[in-house]
Amino acid sequence: MKIVINDNMEYGDDMEYKGYKISQEENSIIVENIKDFNAVHTFECGQCFRWIRQEDGSYTGVAKGKVINVSIDDGVLVLKNTNLEDFKNIWFDYFDLGRDYGQVKEAVMKDDIMQKAIDFGWGIRLLKQDIWETLISFIISANNRIPRIMKTVEIIARLYGDELMMDGNKYYSFPDVNKLAQSNVEELEVCKGGFRCKYILNSSQMVSVGQVDLKQLSQMDTDSAREELMKFPGVGPKVADCVLLYSGTKYDVFPTDVWVRRVMGELYFKREAGFGEIQKFAREYFGDLAGFAQQYLFYYARENKIGT
Structure with a gap:
């Protein structure tokens, strides 16, 4: 049948x-x-x-x-x-x-450096993740290593999320805003988030009461959306840009921290470059696709230990 x-x-x-x-x-x-x-x-x-x-x-x-x-x-x-x-x-x-990633690559492949980066990370696709989960995940990411970030996010999901099943195994969804907003720092400390626990709680409460409306960010220009996200504790320009990029909200951002500054200094400027200088360069050089360029460069540099 x-x-x-x-x-x-x-x-x-x-x-x-x-x-x-x-x-x-x-x-x-x-x-x-x-x-x-x-x-x-x-x-x-x-x-x-x-x-x-x-x-x-x-x-x-x-x-x-x-x-x-x-x-x-x-x-x-x-x-x-x-x-x-x-x-x-x-x-x-x-x-x-x-999205046609062939067109994206062609557009950002402006030099030999990008050619190498794209050849190396040719299969990267930018996921359109839930913006709320992305916000909390990247608040946790500040001054943190990926295995520990993953562990903290997983514990939060296990404690506050809904149970899911696949092949007889239990998994947990990321909790909604109100679940975390009704928590407290002592409970969140079980998640091993350290000083970030108070940022998680405060950010959850800000979203819960409508102090910041994450759904409105896509309607703002990029600079305004970044400023809006920076109202959250623990969110600076780099985390804000990560949230915008990895939620699929804005693609003209170029998340930049100290390490990315070193990478860009080594690959492009051949000297130490400032945050504003790098942002201006990325905006003018890669335009609306700066986020894709950053991701190819970031992955290539990390895996090949450039800028370390």
Whole structure:
């Protein structure tokens, strides 16, 4: 017996969706014709903290209140523990599948440095993450290492999030604003966030009472959106730009911290460069795609120990 799932599609059937060939097998979606998508590059480039590499090379992660497993090989993307409806409503945008990354690369490949960076991290895709989760995650990231950030975010989810199941294993969604706003610093200290715990609590309360409306940021110009985010404790220009970029809110930002300053000084300026100088350069040189350029450069420099 054939089982219709929707759009007149049946298990085992193929359909075309926005340039991709899609099929569903049980609880998995298979997407063909995928280009410019490498799981390691995407999940380990520093933009996200809830994707864990599995023994088979796939990644299991929690996003948008769902848990899925992702693998990609030879242009075929497999999403397990999901369905066609969620693919259309969540994962198509989350993985930025509507964007031609070939055009992005061509636009930012302005010199030999960018050529090397793009060749190295050719499969990076900028995820469109939940802006609330991204805000808290990057508040935690300040002066912190990725394994510890991941651990803190995971503990917060386990303590305050909703339980999710996949293959008999428990996972936890990132908690909503009110759950964290009703907490206290003592409870949050269990998450090993250190001095950032008070920032997490205060930021949650600011969002909860409407002091800052995260949904309005996409309607603002980039400078105004950055200033709005910097109202949160523990959020400076770099964290604000990370939140804007990794939530898919703004792509003309160029997150810059001390290490990125060293990288840019070594690769482009051949001297020590200031924050404002780098921002001006990125804005004029890469334009509206500065965020993509930063991510290729960041990943290339980190993996090759440039600027250390």
